[in-house]
Amino acid sequence: MLLISCPWCGPREESEFSYGGEAHIVRPKDPDALSDLEWADYLFMRNNPSGRYLERWLHAAGCRRWFNAERDTVSYKIKSVYKISDPAPRGDE
Amino acid sequence: MKKYSLYGLIRNSFNHQENWPRVWRSLQPKVEYDVIIVGAGGHGLATAYYLAKEHGVTNVAVLEKGYVGGGSVGRNTTIVRSNYLWDETSYLYEMSMKLWEGLSQELNFNLMFSQRGVLNLFHNEQEKRDTARRVNSNRLNGIDAELLNTEQVKKLVPILNTSPDARYPVLGASLQRRGGTARHDAVAWGFARAADARGVDIIQNCEVTGIRIEGGQVTGVDTTRGIIKARKVAVAVAADTSTLASMAGLRLPIDTHPLQALVSEPIKPVMHTVVMSNAVHAYVSQTDKGELIIGAGIDHYNGFGMRGSYSIIEGTMEAVVDVFPIFSRLRLLRHWAGSVDICPDASPIISKTHVKGLYFNCGWGTGGFKATPGSGWVYAYTIARDQPHPLNEPFSIERFTTGYLIDEHGAAAVAH
């Protein structure tokens, strides 16, 4: 049972949040300019690492804001949370 | 391979059962193989077996980072069925079902494949339509399927709560009588033993750390036990698929999530049929030991930690007690998690890649166990001939580019 710190509300139970998958996947500005393969990469392909992961969460039963988290997918430890508009934190390993 | 039989047990009783051979050999890896299969789970071992049996390819190594059957094949809820929605998926799972039906004898290992019937309950009008659609499609595809009303369900599983006052009353169910359960560990061991007997090398404690590619052609793998060469490398590692893919510079449409399950203490038999409810989210069967084995939902976050959140366990218990009110005083003995690799359309990938000699079999989500023999069979074909069998052709990686998705969220039972 994760304890997730919403950047606006502070630490809250996992059950208040919904999950948004991998962060920093930017929707292409001009989809028509992409090949099918490039579009598929945006649409479906994911890094899915075992270890450090940047992911999106929504504080669904709270402030209803989306934010990003840096979490380890093996230890489940959350190293940081940051706003959608913030740049991705640099991995220090 | 020394044959297993009742006669063998009796004969061996005179020497205290001490003369049974090893189930598979303990080996050092060779320098080079024709085919390396990464992952000694159900799918990898089945692939090795069918490579040897169907295609005469026996210079094969199965590399396993841990121990045989330590992943999902030993962590699932053991349900076998083939009542999927789309033709493509139905053919694949039904082919698997047909293999299951003779597999204990073929492998000479009792997998305790028990066709006790699988009920998929429905609780509202839309689920009823969807179930009818699936049953009808199954029947036209030669897969046994029946549509039951509430009374028929009650007759089959009297302990089920079929009260119209339930929060989501049972309106009926689909029944696949040929569906059932199998002893999960035995599947891994049985395939391992049979593959080993045909000359396949099974190497435990050998983790693949890199995939060697030269000029677009696979040449081997780096492992914790050194470099092993092969012109064909076939990955069957479920949760760790993306990690292996990244070693070859690939990205796949896979996310790995925890999937939890639990068992009760053993009780005298109270239910014969496997009962699954998608809407209320309870999946229950009773093992031959008497334990109720219960499938829980998927944790929504990505996770490889072989554990999930307690709230999922709570939700599952709520559903189980609601659907089976007499179970309230029974006790949970243990719960655990596996990691499942999920595709966006809840269907698997069994595919070549743009790297020559590199193959992936992944994305089975919650459906991998029941597919084990069929998956191995078509994967072996794909590897041996370097082209997919018609059964797995629709399950290529390209479908994510063309848009030819095979959406099995409804029939996958566990909500993805």
Next chain:
Amino acid sequence: MKSPLDSSRSQPYRLATGGRIDRAKPLTFTFNGKRLQGYQGDTVASALLANGVRLVGRSFKYHRPRGIVGSGPEEPNAILQVGRGALTTPNLQATEVELAEGLQAGSVNCWPSVEHDIGAINGLFSRFLPPGFYYKTFMWPSRMWKTYERFIRKAAGLGVSPKEPDPDRYDRMNTHCDVLVVGGGPAGLAAALEAGRAGARVILADERRELGGSLLDGRDEIDGAPALEWVNAASRELASMKEVRLLLRSTVFGYYDHNFLTVLQRLSTDSTSISRPLIKERVWRVRAKQVVLATGAIERPLVFPNNDRPGVMLASAVSAYVNRYAVAPGSRPLVFTNNDSAYRTVLDLAEAGIPVQAVVDVRPEPNGPLPSRVKDMGIPVIGGHVIVDVKGTKRVKGVEIMSVDASGERVEGRRRSIRCDLVAVSGGWNPTVHLHCQSGGGTRYDGEKGCFVPDAPAQEERSAGSSKGSFALGDCLGEGLEVGAEAARAAGFGDGRVSTPVPTVEDRAEEPLKAMWVAPSRRPPVREHKQFVDMQEDVTAGDIVLAAREGYDSMQLLNRYTTLGFGTDQGKLGNVNGMGVLANHLGADIESVGTITFRPPYTSVTFGAIAGREIGGLLDPVRKTAIHRWHIEHRAVMEDVGQWKRPWYYPQPGESMEDAVNRECMAARNAVALLDQSTLGKIDVQGPDAAEFLNRVYTNNWLKLGIGRARYGLMLSEDGMVMDDGVVIRHGEQHFYLTTTTGGAASVFSWLERWLQTEWPELEVYLTSVTERWSTIALVGPHSRKLLQDLDSDINFEKSSFPFMSIHSGSLAGFPVQVMRVSFSGELAFEINIESDLALAMWQALMKAGEEYDITPYGTEAMHVLRAEKGFIIVGQDTDGSMTPVDMGMGWLLSKDKDYLGKRSLSRSDCVRKDRKQLVGLLSTDGTTILPEGTQLVDDPSAGIPVPISGHVTSSYASACLGHPIALALVKAGRARKGSIIYAALRDGRHVKAEIVSPVFYDPQGERQRV
């Protein structure tokens, strides 16, 4: 010597004095139908032992007679069915059930009785039943497995499930604390005291009914007084601290991520005399800043031939029964050990006046202070010996011992017999590292202590005392104080320094144990009498060797193959010995053969307790519209639509569903009818960029929609498939109001928020879900305008000023409303939006005013028929997540001059395939057959299996107004096939011929809705 036993004949093995039982409160209970007596404070186990009951159960596989082994959650044998009827509970450990008046308990898994069990025949065949024998046989002939399995299943299970629903209730409680201390023994009490003194919010949880832990079972002294005086003082001090919560009878059973732990608290003991319903158990869901694990240790049994005979017990359990319960588990005990701690049991027995026959110690010369003291008392200590056999079947009658040779691995010399009726065994101690391991921590093997101890913690957690491998009482107290202070400091309280001196204890030094996983014996394990490692699962040392030889030679494979550790005791006694036996066989270090996986829960947990109150009507929230009560009063049959309850149809007396739906449909077509449509999702969209935002999420164009006008909109998922639809209204330049499907309300709202926040933060748009705020009543039918005009209103309902797809605000019958002229039925229709608290009154006003037009309420079924007659789709019924708008005949809704979500996907090769399934109408050619929904469509009714499938029926109804059935279907390349024939393949093998037609069956020009 005077007998130490109570003279009362009812409990022949009750000691005359001592124990933490209340002799003034005798309790009567039954065991296997026999009436027995015990005392308040007993467990069922202690009461059975007091009554001289030794045989309590049968083992799982061989049905061997078994007795009580332990005194706590480690008990493998004494598994009981407790209670009757709806209150019966299977598989309870006798050691864990508190005795209560009238309690009924019985043995499980034996027939006809525990004394004479037919299943014991399995023992005779045991040489044919090696571990995993079932994998090797029952395969021929293949169809026989079902028959074999029927017999196997007869042998399955321990106790029986209740046959009725549970009359008891269960609670959940959420709480936070600074320091959660698990275990109320010396270490835990010390930790809780220090953390509490520092001011931290502390929870101290212990599985027993009183604090003290191992001190309750022994005879230790602290500060020169009986240890329980210290326990009492500590309890008082803790009780006086406002921020400390004591949870007794409370087992911490799970340690999850981010310091989330779960505690099962037993609130009432099972007794038939308590009135129901009562709250039986409560699960505490605890989020702790810091955790102290003072979970103690469980004694390890010794593995030797026939070590499962009733009367072979853990030495610590013997002490517990003597000291805590004043019960003599035997009158002629013998002790078998490899360590000094068992000598405390000898002293306990001696103190209680029970003559110990001998101490058999595997160590050649046990000479530490404890053995010396025992020797001084004249009790024979036989060093360098092991038990090589146990005599007696249903109770121990004696043992045979032999001396161990110089190698320590073989026995030699002559066998010696010693008579005894109790064998107290000790093989050392296993720290209870379960929670530490559940939390992600590892263990390492401590060779000196001969046990696995916790390695570095993975979470905010500290172990102390025996659970860390520090078994001496002084160490437990000292470590407890230290970690209590440290945990408090880490949680922000105090400076981490211990505030009080460590209480003084007289710890008699213990000599090192001699680790021994299986006692040397005359034959190798495979050929020896059964040496049980896991008693409940009937796994012997020989089984482990056989399994390892066959290649199941790592701990994980071994567990799975032999089922070692898979019993209801979760291998608390057997796992480490099993690991040692495997290591012995492989000639390897115990650490190298794998790991023991500690899975939650620590001890079994009641299903109902985990489910709590969220069952039955509380399984999922029930959502009701503001008009719900009226529907019920008017006998509506309700339908579950997601969490909502919606009226399905309103049968009048004597009407069938078909009659009612036909009547409701005809009223809408020919007169006036009304529908409670409040469940539709409603989202208020405002802001300068609102129109641009809608342009991006809907396929069609919104920039030019006039104020006060409405338009149908379609949303796609990013992979181009139809996701949701609804009508969008423009209230103002920067103000829209959109509706979603009932099922899509929450997901569409989240979808919109997601894009807005994560992808287009530059758009200034504000979204508000107003689903519950507004109720919607659809007034449908040719008389709907007249009816509205009859009501007092400032809205002009004439077509000229209120055209189709427009909206007006105003007052209607005195209520403030917004009225939209949209139609999901194809008739002249008005949708009245009203604040939910006024909705019922509005509805009633409409019903009253409509009397003269014979106004008819209609439900979702009639709504479905009406819309199907018009070919309007329902997302989720006529689509399934794999349909593009072009497939659905809605290509006209796709804007070409802008981007929108999902657009790019529509040009992928598969999405432009010519043979994709498309929405069509179907008419059965006989004009009477209703094609069942979900029916598959085929072109060749004579085709063999697998039959090529061309499509399927998504919606199908009898149409009263058309006089024949209609259906909507998805058919491959269907639009080009209009006029051709297709066959509906019914489940009974019949085929119904149907013609492919336009999906619009009624008023194709759309004139009626525009009048």
